Amino acid sequence: MNGTTRLGGLLAGHPTVPSQPAPDTAPNLPPQTRPPGPGPSQPSRPIGRDDGPADIGAAAELPGALPIPWEEITRLREQVADDINVLRGQRRTTGAPLGDKDLEEAVRARVRSRVATWAQQWSLTHPAPGESDLERIRTELLNLFFLAGGLQRVLDRPGVEDVLVDGAWMYIDSHDRPRERLRSPFSSRAQAVEWVNQMAAASGHGERQLSYASARVEFDLPDGSRVAATLLAEDVVIAIRRHVLERATLADLVQWGAVEPVLAAFLSAAVKAGLSIIIAGDMASGKTTLMRALGREVPAKERLATLESEPELRLNHDAPGAHAHVIAFRTRESNGERDATGRVTLADLVPVSLRYKATRVMVGEVRGDEAVAMLEAMIAGGAGSMCTLHAKDPEAVVDRLLVPLARAGLSDQAAYRLIAAAVDLIVYVDRIDETDLGGQEHRFVTHVWETAGRSEGSGVALGQIFAPREDQGEVRAVPARTPMTERRMRKLERKGFDRRWLAAYPAGQWQPLRRAGGAA
Template sequence: MAEGRTTNGHAAQTRLGGLLSERAGQRAATTAPPRLMGAAKGGVSLPSPTLNAVVREMPAGSGMGVADTGAAADLPGVLPVPWTEITALRQQVANDMDAHKRERRRAGDVLEDQDQEELARALVRKRVAAWAQEWSLKNPPLGGEELERVRSEVFNLIFLAGALQRVLNRPDVEDVLIDGDVMLVDAHGRPQERLRSPFSSREQAIEWVNHMAGSSGHGERMLSYTTGRVDFRLPDGSRVAATLLTTNIVIAIRRHGLERATLGDLVQRGAVDPVLATFLSAAVKAGLSLIIAGNMGTGKTTMMRALGREVPAKERLATLESDRELYLDNAGTPAHVLAFEAREGNGERDASGRMTGEITLAELVTISLRYKATRVMVGEVRGEEAVAMLEAMIAGGTGSMCTLHARDPESVVDRLMVPLTRAGLSDQAAYRLVASAVDLIVYIDAIDESDLPGGRMHRFVTHVWETAGLGERGGVALSRIFSPREPHEAEQGLMPEVRAVPTRTPVSERRMARLERAGFDRRWLPGYPNGQWPALDLVKP
């Protein structure tokens, strides 16, 4: 029964990209997803293929694992020479490369990425060899390992992330925060590590930020006292935000550990079970429009990335983001993907007060439809793009998706109302727009035990709602299709569960018909009332 609510690839091109999926191969406890029984309770036989057809094998890695990360004190390391020597060598090599590329261009030749890296390694070795001779005249000569460290730092500063590279090379690292002299590292399945900063001074950290921002293609984004914050991407696609608006310089790096995530990967990580994975896969293939909601760090982007790879190959998908995180425009996505990115202004304003050169997410929604995109995915809805997104869903963008920040499941529609009403819609118009445009709302939650011995972060879907028009009090009516089961709700054979399990509420016949055409069997929902979740390995009871 409806519940009325009045409130509601780039990484593949870098050395780091190959490491992002290797953590999956280290998790022996989850190497295979749970399999379906031959028949459901009550004698309901399930047709072939079973739900596990949607679960794909995770690529197994052969690189670093947990045992290879080393002691915390060894991670950033200590440079054998002053940082100024490294930056001077980097500038010399950069000048050498620019001169070499100019000569190649005059000859009508262009260096490919791999050729540029090979050239850089040769130039680094040549420059460091000459520099080492001069250095030894006034300082103790460097050993072989120390010289190799200098060569690596110079190369990393040109192509990768410089002083941070040894930390970012760890495939389990998800977030890094540098605050002055301290660096905090959050890794999957590990307690937070507190290390020293890889930068010896504030000036060195600012220089690194500005060098990497310039190398990212965002040359207009510089960190200074007049521009107190900057956002950019590292070569591996990680998102960086740096600011001088705090007591110390603060640098936050957000990693995309599951950049090529599929629903099968999420099953193995415990974010969904095979029943729910098959339902969501069919929903995408059937062209249902989804909102993926959750709190910060729960895996909304990873979920949408996995669902984007369920879009049929015959379709054209446009991804719209303020900063690229989805990375669906690679060989791992069946559909044709156009990856749009909003553009910041250059600081000047025109007569209307608009930043010169600015392209907003709301404008990208309209722009993407001109390229005959059959679906639109907005990285995160925060402002006026909410209206454009929902109108695009109604106007033919069936199967479109977006993510939305919401602190709890019950506040999703309320949270979506904020940008809609801010754009000038009345409450009634906003509710009608949501009810008409959205088919399903998926909520992701997390239990964080990473601060406990043996604990980790558990991320999983807790709710799936179907919109059911307007409620009696004018809000959006929602039907719970999947939700947790509280202990007081437990009946015989139905166990308490904090993750999403099928409810007794049926999907509307119109949408169920579309799901069945996409390969879903309606008998799977009542046939598996407890879902197929593996045991949740919580540390605390």
């Protein structure tokens, strides 16, 4: 065990090449947004439809497979846990409770002692385990205390984004390869439930136990990955969502091909200038990753409140002073008690966050009543706030935002007025998934619109600042030659953006898009 997981993976795995040379008369872009040189590409083999169990690997075949039955690991873990509980009680009695460092050292010492004793007894009736076997057992026990236990060796694989265990099978989604299907690391339904409850307890949510009385549970792993488990399906289903791009910045997104330098400079200036932004896109298109990167552009003198039902932005985990001070608010489910404080929604959190003098608000994803509260916050002092919105098509973003506003009781006309008054920019991100063709996933920005009041059709007027140029084979966002509102453009210029870049780089500075089969 090395104490941390390896958060591998890139937003887009295709190689990169140097950007096109700028015209002699073009102003220079900020150096931090210029794309780097070539990067590696990792080929992979798709799983065929006819592959049967004999053709598909098992989790046990991954590095670190356990040499003994899981029941022995469970017994050892319980023994170590009992030892630690006794030690905690002793330390509390003496007035010197265990700190994090002391706890880790104590667990390591108890693990070594218990495994040594176990090995002596095991050798009486079984072949004696070698030192490498004992090290794997010790690592597994430490992982159960500090990491993800039996699934850690899966999560440690570079590029893994999502893992789903469904009964006897496990499905692994990575950024740079087709979906993989392996046998589950759990030998039985009981073992899978036990893993969930052990991890929930270790996360500080020991009261959240998976059982028939409580058929679903959600919690965080120590590395921040989000776990959702349920017994409501035919078998035990465990979904783990990884945060492989937790530290991504705008410069990283340029490197990975999600944005290009002109667009990155534009978005950076928009955030610093306090423009309110909605980031829209389909599922798994990179909305949260982009908003996380934009959050790191908020000036350090400000205070930023993040409102989420699941902790994905995690900007509060960055080094102090790297960007704005971040207060991370989370929703809370009802505890079922009449007289106790009950459910806290995203809509409840918006006004709460403003009471703590947050100058900006970021909502992880707008789905319901929080849409009204969010837009009102953008108007009433929360300039520069941001949120994400699920929308399958770029042209449907405004109509998609009307849905939660209508549920909150607003008429279409009232909703249009609220959107036009609150929102400055709408950014759309898209994804091309070619892993089934032997290619890779590509995620990138395709559109940036500026809101421009009400339209003649009583909707919201939008001006395209960046858009694809599909007649020239470019599906990503390039300057659209639409003039931006002068008032907003002057705000961007005060934050370092040069409006001449939009004319000087009409095709942007995108790296070539490496499509499967050689298509551009």
